[in-house]
Amino acid sequence: MGARRFNIHEQISSADELFLARLAAEVSECHFRAPNLIEVRWGIPSASEADEPKLEPGRLTKAQLADLEAAVNLFVNRHYHDARTALEPFVDMNHEEASKLYIKVLQKLRVPDWDKTARRINRVSTDTLFVPAGSTEVIDGQKVFLIHQGLSKSIGHDAPRCVVKYVIHHEMLHEQLGTSADNPHPPLFRRLDRSFPERVRSVRWLQKHSFSTIDGGPL
Structure with missing residues (x-):
């Protein structure tokens, strides 16, 4: 199934907003034992973790x-x-x-x-990661976790609860470990990422809907 095109002017429902905030609080408390101090919001992430280009x-x-x-x-x-x-x-x-x-x-x-x-x-470059499911960005001077609106129920694919939690966990893990753009997924990050419950199901769902994951192929 291909990724749907999203209109940036479509509006996320208030129910989806509350749902995301609730899941963010759950992930923060259950997995990091601390309140989350960074806003989590729906949007279209601009980040990409594809390799930097090399000249040929x-x-x-x-x-x-x-x-x-x-x-x-x-x-x-x-x-x-x-x-x-x-x-x-x-x-x-x-x-x-x-x-x-x-x-x-x-x-x-x-x-x-x-x-x-x-x-x-x-279709030409099969290893391109082209639809990030989440990213950490600075918007209007404030750091935020952006979760792709394609995961929402109101204007997206209605992702399972575990998928949204996995993406939130992934972004919070970047923040907790202080990873860099040069090495976003060091061994410790990958080990902790793999510990997420229902990770296999979540990653498979993301891949099916053409969202990028840190796993290049099928699990």
């Missing part, structure tokens, strides 16, 4: 390589609109690593239909 000079002319290097520099310097334009020719030629970076750019720009583009690109 053997497939490119010198001019193309220079253009791709410039596009990467635009991304690093957060000039996302310019990076998007610079990367489009490489997406058209199905350059795998440039296409991965292009997905990241669309996420940073919060393009509403970025997931549709990612699914198309994913």
